[in-house]
Amino acid sequence: GVLHGNLVHIHQSGDRLLYQSTPDSDLSDLLTSYFRLTDDLDAIYTKITKIADRDDHIAALIEKYPGVRIMRQPDPWECLVSYICSARATPPRITHRVETIATQLGRPLTLNAETRHTFPDPQTIIDASPERLQQMALGFDRVPHAIIEAAKSILDGRLDLHRLAQPDIPYNEAVSHLTDLYCVGPKIANCVALFALDKTEAFPVDSRVRNTVKRLYPSLQNSTDDQLIAWAQDLFGPHAGYTNQLLYMG
Template sequence: MIRHLSVDQSGTYPFHLQETLEGRQDFRWRKLPNGSYSGVLDNTLIHIHQSGDRLLYQSTPDSDLTDLLTSYFRLTDELDAIYKKNTKIADRDDHIAALIEKFPGVRLMRQPDPWECLVSYICSARATPPRITHRVETIATQLGRPLTLNGETRHTFPDPQTVLDAGPDRLAQMALGFDRVPEAISEAAQRILDGRLDLDRLAQPDIHYDEAVSQLTDLYCVGPKIANCVALFALDKTDAFPVDSRVRNTVKRLYPSLQHSTDDQIIAWAQDLFGPHAGYANQLLYMG
């Protein structure tokens, strides 16, 4: 069954599905030959495309995904307000203003499963986006449940218990990157299961950015970049500012005064300049 979700396109910054899905925030989306996008979200296989002010989608299992997609694409975020009113990202910085004009429809994503997001970014070490996608898809294919839609079969992402039961040796056979990745994933699963790490709790609004990042960086092989990615894309910390090589190079190219800054100094600069919406500036700098 084809369903639709209306998106408000009346503002200065209308939603753009392609820009958002191809922004490398969530690695489980792929473009199909017919122009639609296929992704597995919250144990649901989705085929989706945009037609004007509507998102048209099918899913397995078939259900109304209005709430899920509205939250995932942050469709209630008022970009006009974020960019133009009190925070005034565009008014504060000519470089960001130019990127907003170039990518006016990009949105941050609010991924529904912080665990999957965490594992995805643990797998991102020293890897290009296509390689990260392959690693995450391998975990899902080998340990998840199959879902089929329109002749395509994808797999759910395995929960922490399933991953822990598989063990680091099984993960090591999946070629997930350097040798520490399987151990890091298994350790994260163990911490979640024994209650030392509560990702859902970290996503609550009363948990500040610093606390979320501190708990994440306490994990094996999780540094500030991975922690900031998870905080921004899955824990609703829109002031997070991940600094990978791409963002680092762009920032230092556009802002010569930061040429010799450390990553921590770049994060502090961004949060001071862009405040609670530093993450939006980050995504624009990544895409730029």
Template sequence: MENLDIAEKNNGLIIKNIKNFEAKHIFDCGQCFRWNEQEDGSYTGVAYNKVINVKSADNVLYIDNCNLKDFNDIWYKYFDLNRDYDHIKMKLRNDKILEKAIKFGYGVRILNQDPWETLISFIISANNGIPRIKKCIEALSESYGKKIGEYKGQTYYSFPEPEILKEMRIEELLKSGVGFRAKYIFNAAVIVGEKQMNIYRMKNLSTEDARKELMLFAGVGPKVSDCIMLFSMEKHDAFPIDVWVKRVMEYFYLPEGSKLKDIQEFAQDKFGAYAGFAQQYLFYYARELKLGKNN
């Protein structure tokens, strides 16, 4: 992103001329689970062993507990600030439905998250609600992660490494509230921790090949694999289909009761390389407005 006006102030940054960035849209669109809204409308979150607080208003981004080095090394990439979202919106706006969804969720950005953390987070997400997913991830981090430090009176922990989780018994993992997913988490930790599979290499594969490899993990189906690819591997043609995306696709584009495979193929044909961005706009639009519910 060009022409950013960045100033350091009081253990934080003030970044002007920031376009297409709305904290609420980014952190509430189902792609991440370690960001929580504060009373002032800002969001505090953990990523890459750092804790920051983010607030956006009038094309200005405020990041607290952050210095310029961390912004350049971590957050510039994490927040996808090198991408031209005006260009993406222009490519998608020829669809009237997407034009409304983009207008509604104008500040959505796709985060570039850690593949290991994203793998486990979305394994936990299966048949689960967001508040419970967040609780499970925090419980795992507090039990098996490393203490990062304190911020505004709260202690924060890193996401646990696979090498740590693979040494745990499934009975231990169950204490984090993950339920039947405990065996999937353990299985993934063994595979990644013992380097049977390199999930950091998958971004170099085609979307189809990466999807096949991800689905070798127990507990990873088509939706979870597409979430992992979209939110941590820069596979922007991935199109995760959850209940809200299915509803909005059937509400606007396809007959009710369409098969997931048919929805996937329709989305790939219609949105192509921008399918993942279309998915995020449609997901946020559908869920916030409860489109397709009880219709």
């Protein structure tokens, strides 16, 4: 796939990741960050298990899905647009929408006879006409408008995604800035916070996570999404995001 302006082919051999890439040949630091290879998974899941003492559901998920990681997206802008494109869409449909934007507006990269495209930056989005975005069939009519408005927010300085990723910016502040955007609610904001802004306490609630939590924990059956987020963060703290991924798999 395309990662931070590079076309990358990756495969795992034992406990090693092997890759080829273009145009950059040394992506070791980027891939270490992307896969969060410096996260101590054993320590994280041990901590989650201790927090959830006597919680057979979490213990079973950890046993069933060992090694589940949170991916750290290197480009928060691409991550934001990807989740804006997720409205009422399946993962394959979301992938298709993001690929359509890249193919039509990005730069081509070729590796081993495969050609893919980089994701366009905010200025490129603004330079494209709204009509062109509408023709890409990105979902609801408001999706292209939301992408354009997000690009404008970045270009005029109202939104600094890289600043929001800094450790001194708390989760609540990051989410608040994101939900100020048109068509961005708590789910999208929590996804971006978790996967691109290093807020590992973020807890995105989509229909899959919501249904799993309410199935496993009947006492939360009538909880709102905000209450589910508060439940996870109160219980798991900085590891709520990792717990979220287990529940998503469940």
